[in-house]
Amino acid sequence: MSFRICTIGCGQHATRVHGPSYRKYADTYPGTVLAACCDLEPLKAASFQRQFGFLRHDTDIRIMLERERPDAVCLVVGESQIAPLSALVLKLGFPLLLEKPPGLTREDTVRIAAAAEASGAPNQVAFNRWHAPLMSKLKQLLDENFAPGDINYIGYDFYRVGRMDEDFATTAIHGISAVSFMAGSPFRKVRFTYRDMPGLYRYAANIYMECEFESGAVGHLAFCPAAGVVIERGVVNALNHTFFLELPIWAAYDHPGRLIHLEDGQLRQELSGDQTAGSGELYITNGFYAENESFFNAIRERRSPVGGVREALQIVELVDCIRQRKSEYVGTAPDG
Secondary structure, eight states: OOEEEEEEOOSHHIIIIIHHHHHHHHHHSTTEEEEEEEOSSHHHHHHHHHHHTOSEEESOHHHHHHHHOOSEEEEOOOHHHHHHHHHHHHHTTOOEEEESOSOSSHHHHHHHHHHHHHHTOOEEEEOHHHHSHHHHHHHHHHHHHOOGGGEEEEEEEEEOSSOOOSOTHHHHHHHHHHHHHHHTSOEEEEEEEEEEOTTTOSSOEEEEEEEEETTSOEEEEEEETTSSSOEEEEEEEETTEEEEEEOOGGGOTTTTOEEEEEETTEEEEEEEHHHHHSOOOHHHHTTHHHHHHHHHHHHHTTOOOSSOTGGGHHHHHHHHHHHTTOSEEEOOOTTO
């Protein structure tokens, strides 16, 4: 039985990491049909079709979906278009994998979730850190050996070079989602501190988050967009155990990445990123292939995908706190 995939958005990000993921999935899973790709710019859509083996290309989402009746839809568009287009696809009843952020505000995210719940369409937010092989291995070790309440500390350093984004919050979402995933527990309370750089960068500011989780763990996140290196490094402490995580973000300084587990001062395990991923390809080491594979397989097997829009609501709230320069966040009910 065939499994038909359509994708919306054929820009740089889609071409760099999602297109190769679709092609690999089709090569790996018999019966997969890359039915059609869609972009407002016909040349981009046509190029994407040729490069990754889609059967057709379109510039109109509704026409494409009505003609193809896909089993799964992927949405890889700019931040401002994610909420309205997600709601459109989900209202039509198509299973959707949507790029982050799932809305810029809590209200956006609630509307997307409501559209999905009204039609019953499965959905998943593309938090690729959750699916990066090293992060997946860390999560496996934590889940196998500890309850969320056993974890007492999580730290995450998120550094970039020369980032002068007016809205860095849409990038910071990656660090927040990563820590949420590692903790396995909702945030109870967060305190924010901002360190501006007047005279250097108009918009760049270091952002620090001091977190308390419902599990009892505490956390610290440091976002430094104008640092001297591109890294994402995490640390998790439980009684007599420490895990160090170095993600191979965009094949930067820590590539291919590393995961270290120590117990009572002794090295228990050390894994490299390419060893864990089985490949050095960026779209694999950074989790893009696995997030697509996870979603597609869930739909094929009639399971609920991991990381739906409703689950992402608190992450969006925290990101919006950064955007509004709030100093404190207190957890809210997840049902909107």
